[in-house]
Amino acid sequence: MKAAWLERYSKGEPQLTVGERAKPRLGVRDVLLRVSVAAVNPLDNMIAHGEVKAIVPYKTPLIMGNECVGVVEEVGASVTKFKKGERVYARLPLDRIGAFAEYVAVDEAALALTPDYLTDEEAAAVPLTALTAMQALALIRAEAGKTIFVSGGTGSFGAMAIPLAKARGLTVITNGSGKNAERVMALGVDRFIDYKKEDYAAVLSDIDYVIDSLGGKELEKQFSILKRGGRLVSLRGGPNKAFAQRVNASPIMKLAFGFVGRKNDAMAAKNGQTYDFIFVHSDGQQLAEASGILAKMEIRPSVDGVFGLEEVNAALQKVAGGGSRGKTVIYPAK
Numbered sequence: 001m002k003a004a005w006l007e008r009y010s011k012g013e014p015q016l017t018v019g020e021r022a023k024p025r026l027g028v029r030d031v032l033l034r035v036s037v038a039a040v041n042p043l044d045n046m047i048a049h050g051e052v053k054a055i056v057p058y059k060t061p062l063i064m065g066n067e068c069v070g071v072v073e074e075v076g077a078s079v080t081k082f083k084k085g086e087r088v089y090a091r092l093p094l095d096r097i098g099a100f101a102e103y104v105a106v107d108e109a110a111l112a113l114t115p116d117y118l119t120d121e122e123a124a125a126v127p128l129t130a131l132t133a134m135q136a137l138a139l140i141r142a143e144a145g146k147t148i149f150v151s152g153g154t155g156s157f158g159a160m161a162i163p164l165a166k167a168r169g170l171t172v173i174t175n176g177s178g179k180n181a182e183r184v185m186a187l188g189v190d191r192f193i194d195y196k197k198e199d200y201a202a203v204l205s206d207i208d209y210v211i212d213s214l215g216g217k218e219l220e221k222q223f224s225i226l227k228r229g230g231r232l233v234s235l236r237g238g239p240n241k242a243f244a245q246r247v248n249a250s251p252i253m254k255l256a257f258g259f260v261g262r263k264n265d266a267m268a269a270k271n272g273q274t275y276d277f278i279f280v281h282s283d284g285q286q287l288a289e290a291s292g293i294l295a296k297m298e299i300r301p302s303v304d305g306v307f308g309l310e311e312v313n314a315a316l317q318k319v320a321g322g323g324s325r326g327k328t329v330i331y332p333a334k
């Protein structure tokens, strides 16, 4: 089969190799998918740079790609939920990615049926960010009637997090690129702040929850707008002790994550707030739940770049370059 893989980690622009690889072997709980469309995420660049090695220590050569939509080609002996010919999608399990390929074997627990109203390109853009939003909202135990600030909500994550937060009855404030303001307003955002024109930290206060997609210095600013006792979940701020416990890390990684996360935990503790880091994992049931909510709201992710597998490195560069108006997707068979 055709596939795109990483030969070795490197800090420079990722240079995946495109070529022929053996079709994946099917375990008893696996579903073999013929991948229709895979989506590209900032995570793919981070993996290639070795930035998430402490969390997912992938060995190279590694077929890349974290999410896709496809058609069931074959099922393992113990598979009960899916059958040949069905259109399904997934954020692939952390220990077995590989969506940038004509075929991928996926544990059935990671899969959900693809909603009919979505095209393949749109559907490929859903699983990873929708699951991130579901897992972040669960972690902050979001309650209806409260207010949430989602930073950088004009990107792919915001496209899922905003409607899913609205569906939970939250008031949603976001910031991001002005050129995407109209698109996020259409998702039901209650207040939009153009990050190049206005500083959210100067105009917001007493916010109940924050989902941070920016990390770095923005983290401290986001704690400053959070109410006393408020809860912050970060997609970028890095792991801490609570994360290590949640993912059942080894004793040594518990120590390491506790050490690197102590600054963020201390920042949170100053005002009785909480800090959590999230690294999105596969969950077919949760994806089915998100799909139902998004279908009811008729949410369609926008797609901004369409590439063939041979152009995978250009697709990764496009995502790294920012300024996007939607998801970048890849047709692995083209």
Ligand SMILES: NC(=O)c1ccc[n+]([C@@H]2O[C@H](COP(=O)([O-])OP(=O)(O)OC[C@H]3O[C@@H](n4cnc5c(N)ncnc54)[C@H](OP(=O)(O)O)[C@@H]3O)[C@@H](O)[C@H]2O)c1
Pocket: 041, 042, 043, 128, 129, 132, 151, 152, 153, 154, 155, 156, 157, 158, 175, 176, 177, 180, 195, 213, 214, 234, 235, 236, 278, 279, 280, 319, 321, 322, 323, 324
């Ligand atoms: N930990 C996890 O499990 C997880 C899961 C999903 C995503 N993430 C992370 O979350 C981040 C967002 O993901 P994504 O897929 O939504 O990326 P994306 O599609 O590239 O979107 C990022 C958005 O943030 C905007 N932005 C950039 N700088 C900003 C600033 N200073 N203030 C406000 N907005 C700003 C960008 O606008 P311009 O490009 O126009 O400047 C863009 O609209 C990425 O870093 C990704 O790695 C982590």
